[in-house]
Amino acid sequence: MKLITKKRLKHLSWLSKIELRREEREFEEQLNEILEYFKKLDEVDLKGVEPLYHVLELKNVFREDAPKPSNPGEMLKVVPRLKGRYVRAPRIK
Amino acid sequence: MRVKKKALELVEEFEGGRSVEEYVAKLLERIEKKDKELNSYITLNGQAIEEAREVERRIRSGEKGKLMGLGIAVKDNISTKGLRTTCASRMLKDYVPPYDAEVIIRIRREGGIVLGKTNMDEFAMGSSTESSAFGPTRNPFDLNRVPGGSSGGSATSLAASLSTIALGSDTGGSIRCPSAFTSTFGLKPTYGRVSRYGLIAYANSLEQIGPMGRSVEDMALLFQVIAGRDEKDSTSVNVPKEDFVKEARKGAKGFRIGVLKELTEEGIDEYVLKAFWRTVHKLEGEGIGYNEVSLKYLDYALASYYVIAMAEASSNLARFDGIRYGLRVGDRGSWEDVFSKNRSKGFGKEVKRRIILGTFVLSAGYYEEYYLKAQKVRRILKESFDSLFKKYDLLLAPTMPILPWRIGEKQKPLEIYLSDVATVPANLVGIPSLSMPIGFHNGLPIGLQAMAPPFEEPKALRLGYEVERTGVVP
Numbered sequence: 001m002k003l004i005t006k007k008r009l010k011h012l013s014w015l016s017k018i019e020l021r022r023e024e025r026e027f028e029e030q031l032n033e034i035l036e037y038f039k040k041l042d043e044v045d046l047k048g049v050e051p052l053y054h055v056l057e058l059k060n061v062f063r064e065d066a067p068k069p070s071n072p073g074e075m076l077k078v079v080p081r082l083k084g085r086y087v088r089a090p091r092i093k
Numbered sequence: 094m095r096v097k098k099k100a101l102e103l104v105e106e107f108e109g110g111r112s113v114e115e116y117v118a119k120l121l122e123r124i125e126k127k128d129k130e131l132n133s134y135i136t137l138n139g140q141a142i143e144e145a146r147e148v149e150r151r152i153r154s155g156e157k158g159k160l161m162g163l164g165i166a167v168k169d170n171i172s173t174k175g176l177r178t179t180c181a182s183r184m185l186k187d188y189v190p191p192y193d194a195e196v197i198i199r200i201r202r203e204g205g206i207v208l209g210k211t212n213m214d215e216f217a218m219g220s221s222t223e224s225s226a227f228g229p230t231r232n233p234f235d236l237n238r239v240p241g242g243s244s245g246g247s248a249t250s251l252a253a254s255l256s257t258i259a260l261g262s263d264t265g266g267s268i269r270c271p272s273a274f275t276s277t278f279g280l281k282p283t284y285g286r287v288s289r290y291g292l293i294a295y296a297n298s299l300e301q302i303g304p305m306g307r308s309v310e311d312m313a314l315l316f317q318v319i320a321g322r323d324e325k326d327s328t329s330v331n332v333p334k335e336d337f338v339k340e341a342r343k344g345a346k347g348f349r350i351g352v353l354k355e356l357t358e359e360g361i362d363e364y365v366l367k368a369f370w371r372t373v374h375k376l377e378g379e380g381i382g383y384n385e386v387s388l389k390y391l392d393y394a395l396a397s398y399y400v401i402a403m404a405e406a407s408s409n410l411a412r413f414d415g416i417r418y419g420l421r422v423g424d425r426g427s428w429e430d431v432f433s434k435n436r437s438k439g440f441g442k443e444v445k446r447r448i449i450l451g452t453f454v455l456s457a458g459y460y461e462e463y464y465l466k467a468q469k470v471r472r473i474l475k476e477s478f479d480s481l482f483k484k485y486d487l488l489l490a491p492t493m494p495i496l497p498w499r500i501g502e503k504q505k506p507l508e509i510y511l512s513d514v515a516t517v518p519a520n521l522v523g524i525p526s527l528s529m530p531i532g533f534h535n536g537l538p539i540g541l542q543a544m545a546p547p548f549e550e551p552k553a554l555r556l557g558y559e560v561e562r563t564g565v566v567p
Contacts, residue, residue, distance in 0.1 A: 019437040051468030055523030061327035080421035090431035
């Protein structure tokens with residue numbers, strides 16, 4: 001059973017906000033092949049095993065709630081569409 | 094020729110008054126001549142000569158620095174202030190970072206000179222540097238073949254003497270693979286050893302910036318400078334820092350070695366295995382004994398790695414919408430249209446594939462099926478490695494299961510993923526791993542990797558030094 005159908009691919013394209021074009025027709029086949037390989041994980045007995053999200057298992061690494069110098073002017077230099085000190089954004093609807 | 098000299102010697106010579114400017118000029122001249130066919134650099138530092146002069150001023154004023162005067166190639170996913178940083182992607186083709194990555198701050202402080210930004214697989218997603226939006230880098234040992242990836246540009250610059258030392262990043266083998274394919278040394282540090290501040294993220298629970306060099310000492314010198322807690326990276330850890338160069342020179346006599354059985358069996362190229370076993374037996378002859386050890390869960394590491402990496406990639410690359418930075422193709426339509434068009438135009442195929450799959454494995458209904466399972470397998474792997482390290486100082490395996498392939502030869506994405514089988518375990522469990530050159534077949538380089546317990550990089554460096562010293566590499 002193919003996990004990635006045309007419909008699902010459209011949905012994933014919408015979720016990830018990437019418009020897929022004609023050249024990406026091959027994706028359906030390629031992604032299904034890769035997912036087929038991932039099925040290997042089903043062979044492992046995972047009863048009672050906790051997931052390991054992070055190798056260091058750090059907790060609550062905080063810093064002092066004190067302001068540090070920053071340079072917003074520098075940061076704005078990389079913005080593609082600027083209006084004064086505002087970042088131009090597209091319409092919501 | 095000075096451009097091929099060892100880093101430590103160079104630092105001494107510069108301290109003694111040798112011209113840094115001449116050396117940098119010579120490197121730039123070489124790059125100009127040789128890089129047209131290699132394509133190892135994306136952007137050169139136009140200020141390099143000025144910086145060389147500045148370093149000479151600092152030396153004359155009596156200032157000392159571990160990297161004083163050395164020309165360094167930096168992978169293009171590491172932010173350099175004022176110097177274009179593209180991640181080899183159209184998305185960031187004109188992006189000039191307003192800040193330096195922590196590793197760059199440290200390098201500059203010690204007098205290192207960034208020569209330029211090196212080519213890589215787009216957003217570090219790949220094992221061959223073939224997915225770069227700026228064209229592939231060619232392996233100096235055979236121009237029709239890949240230099241490995243994703244830090245292919247950095248490795249190639251070293252192999253072709255277009256830099257003295259280099260920085261790469263390793264998420265699933267991206268330092269070690271190109272090191273193995275170009276007969277150079279490359280270290281993936283323990284997760285948390287080196288600050289990721291300024292590293293443009295691909296999979297942030299897996300990756301580390303690491304040093305690359307033509308010798309263990311060169312690499313250890315760079316590692317000395319970049320390692321260490323950075324409060325700007327909350328995942329970097331405060332661990333005592335040894336003198337890595339001194340440690341390396343101790344050699345590996347008395348070490349207990351475990352050879353990972355599953356990575357020396359079927360599926361590994363016979364010539365890779367020949368070189369691997371020749372090295373292991375030579376070490377045995379020198380009194381460094383080994384045992385074959387089995388870690389059956391290694392079979393599942395690759396699937397686990399890719400599920401996790403793709404999932405993290407889908408999240409980390411969500412920021413690229415073309416609004417605050419990056420490629421912006423137009424403003425027609427709603428925000429969804431604009432984002433989707435920017436990302437479609439900005440990202441290459443491999444990046445799109447991984448984001449889409451990552452989105453899938455994190456989506457409702459599939460999260461438990463894939464992502465959770467992968468993280469559980471990850472825990473089992475970590476526990477397996479932990480228990481092996483109780484008995485062994487180092488675990489060895491070939492770095493890559495095959496020799497460098499021809500550019501364009503591997504058409505299916507899965508084919509390339511499978512070449513990461515030996516490198517991904519170290520990333521999943523966060524342990525350090527060093528790739529060292531151990532020979533050639535038909536002129537194509539072969540690498541061996543030594544995995545050490547967390548934060549015990551010196552063990553891996555010591556073995557690297559031993560292998561280098563006993564001249565296993567013909």
